Amino acid sequence: MENQKQKEKILTLSEFRREAGIPLIVARKLILWGEVEAKKAIDGTFQITESEVFKVKEIAKNPWKKSKIFLKALGPGLITGASDDDPSGIGTYSSVGAKFGLSILWMAAWLLPIMLAVQEACARIGVVTNKGLAGVLQKHYRKKVVAVIVFLLIIANIVNIGADLGAMAASLEMLTGASFYLGAIFFALLIIFVEVFVQYHLYVKILKWLAFSILSYVIASFFINHDWHLIFKNSFIPQISLSKEYIFAMVAVFGTTITPYLFFWQASEEVEENKIIKEKRTKKKMSERISRMRTDVKTGMVLANIVFFFIVITTAQVLFKNGINEISSAEEAALALRPFAGNWAYFLFAAGIIGTGLLAVPVLAGSGAYAISEMMKWKEGLELKFTRAKGFYMVIILSILFGLALNFFGINPIAALYYSAFINGIIAIPLLIAIMIVGDDKKIMNSETHPFWVKIFGWFGILAMILGLLLMIILSIN
Numbered sequence: 001m002e003n004q005k006q007k008e009k010i011l012t013l014s015e016f017r018r019e020a021g022i023p024l025i026v027a028r029k030l031i032l033w034g035e036v037e038a039k040k041a042i043d044g045t046f047q048i049t050e051s052e053v054f055k056v057k058e059i060a061k062n063p064w065k066k067s068k069i070f071l072k073a074l075g076p077g078l079i080t081g082a083s084d085d086d087p088s089g090i091g092t093y094s095s096v097g098a099k100f101g102l103s104i105l106w107m108a109a110w111l112l113p114i115m116l117a118v119q120e121a122c123a124r125i126g127v128v129t130n131k132g133l134a135g136v137l138q139k140h141y142r143k144k145v146v147a148v149i150v151f152l153l154i155i156a157n158i159v160n161i162g163a164d165l166g167a168m169a170a171s172l173e174m175l176t177g178a179s180f181y182l183g184a185i186f187f188a189l190l191i192i193f194v195e196v197f198v199q200y201h202l203y204v205k206i207l208k209w210l211a212f213s214i215l216s217y218v219i220a221s222f223f224i225n226h227d228w229h230l231i232f233k234n235s236f237i238p239q240i241s242l243s244k245e246y247i248f249a250m251v252a253v254f255g256t257t258i259t260p261y262l263f264f265w266q267a268s269e270e271v272e273e274n275k276i277i278k279e280k281r282t283k284k285k286m287s288e289r290i291s292r293m294r295t296d297v298k299t300g301m302v303l304a305n306i307v308f309f310f311i312v313i314t315t316a317q318v319l320f321k322n323g324i325n326e327i328s329s330a331e332e333a334a335l336a337l338r339p340f341a342g343n344w345a346y347f348l349f350a351a352g353i354i355g356t357g358l359l360a361v362p363v364l365a366g367s368g369a370y371a372i373s374e375m376m377k378w379k380e381g382l383e384l385k386f387t388r389a390k391g392f393y394m395v396i397i398l399s400i401l402f403g404l405a406l407n408f409f410g411i412n413p414i415a416a417l418y419y420s421a422f423i424n425g426i427i428a429i430p431l432l433i434a435i436m437i438v439g440d441d442k443k444i445m446n447s448e449t450h451p452f453w454v455k456i457f458g459w460f461g462i463l464a465m466i467l468g469l470l471l472m473i474i475l476s477i478n
Contacts, residue, residue: 009050013038013288016048020056030056086360087167087353088160090217092256093308094333096249097315099325102234104246105316107253108309109236114464115258115301117457118432121439121450122263123293126270128286128448133267135374136444137434143375149427150371153260154399156423157364160261161403164364168357169407170331171350181408187357188404195362196393199383207359214307214359216352220337221310223345224317231313244475251425251468257308258461260427261367263435266297268370272381286448314345361400369395425469432462 011019016036017027030036031046036056038046096104122133129136137146169183194206240246270293319327319336327333331353338346366382369392373380378391386393436458439450450458 011048011050011053013046013048016046016053019050019053086160086164086364087171087357088163089256089360090311090353090356091163091167091327091333092252093311094315094319095327096253097312098319098327098333098336100246100249101316101320102231102313103239103241104249104253105231105234105309105312106236106238107250108305108312110238111254111257111308112301112305113453113457114461115305116298117454118258118435118461119262119266119297119301120294121435121454121458122266123270123297124290124445124448124450124454125435125439126267127274127289127293128445130271130274131267132271132370132374132380133264133435134371136267136438138375140438140441140444141434146375149260149431150368150375152423152427153264153371154368154395156427157261157368158399158402159406159423161361161364161400162406164357164361165400165404166407167331168354171334171353174331174334174350175347184404184407187354187361188400191358191361191365192397192400195365195382195396196386199385207362214303214352214356216348216355217307217314218310220345220348220352221314223342223348224314226313226317235309242471242475244472247468247471247475251465251472253308254465254468255424255428257304258428258432258465259424260431261364263431264371265363265367268367268380272383275381275383290448314349361403362396364403365396365399368399369393425465429462429465429469432458432465436462 013027013031020027027036031038031048036048036052038048038052040046125131125133125136134146134150137149165184165187166180168187169180172178172183172187173180198206240250274289314337315327315333319325319333324336327336331350334346334349334353337349370380372378372395373389373392376391379389380392381389384392436450436455438444440455442449
């Protein structure tokens, strides 16, 4: 038997995953979980016998087990993508679907490559530099400039947290009759407790499974009869109306989909992953790590984009068609759907708000905490205990409590989101420019600078955002 093993072909990790027909991220995780036997060579690379390929192919014959392993292997990219569809984002997508019908649907297809490029750029910076975005920017830009950006990020995040907690409490009230204020307090305290006292390697598992709560919007859509021919006709060809309302809707969708807090969170969570993996940072290992990151990011962004697509077609086909054009929040959309789409669509839409809020609020609070901690040189990371990173965790706690307070002092969080979107628009453009420049600097990134497709879609996204804001300003003046 030993002689037979010696005669077997020995594969590298890359060769093994090609032979087995699985993504690199899954191949790596199968080894870490002990599902695949592998020996580590002196140079740190894995050596895998050819017989392990047949073992994996047997696993792959069971679609349920195959899907379970793939989903289990995902991490920060999935969480970032899903948190993009937070309750305030759902409210924005519902609003534009109700107001403009399917004429805004083309943005889903056009935004996807930009989303992929931007989040890969942020993740790549985190993987290669082993620093969060604020830490990298501080080394290459004036501290005062970074401080202003981080301050605006925190303000925008607090407003978003307030809106999300309000939407979650309103949804709980709709579904159970529970007090709005007690619901908001309950969700805020629950999120603080879990984010502060559960370490990252466990906490990330909670966030990952919460990410699938956004699929409720895809499921809800199938309780409605759709005109698929009309939907696909509107899915790819832009139908731009040069009205102030339409351009504002475009900018709002852009700002909701490609938003600064995701940039900071993505980079910082890749650093957290680096801490868990603890690999030697050789050129080959770095290439494998980036390949795993790309699978993760793509999955998260595609999932976020699919949800955007289905929310728009649901609200367009139900609300727009029935003359309900003014929707200012996600919970309003759920209530408006009920008479036309039935109780199940209403329930899934409302329940989805709670699930996505439980995912998005920790990401919003965490992204700001990472940014401030890097700027102030504090210890940071969700893997650390509270006593070792008090400043980091206090930013999380205060961000959530200040967001909660917006629901008690007569400040309408949903109305405040317009100001938040404007702040996000201001921050996003210079931030994206900095990200594209830093990620293409060989002194910082060595040989792992932006791929060509990231440069194309990253700069295209920046140009589109600038043109959108300029158009909105011109139309506002006129």
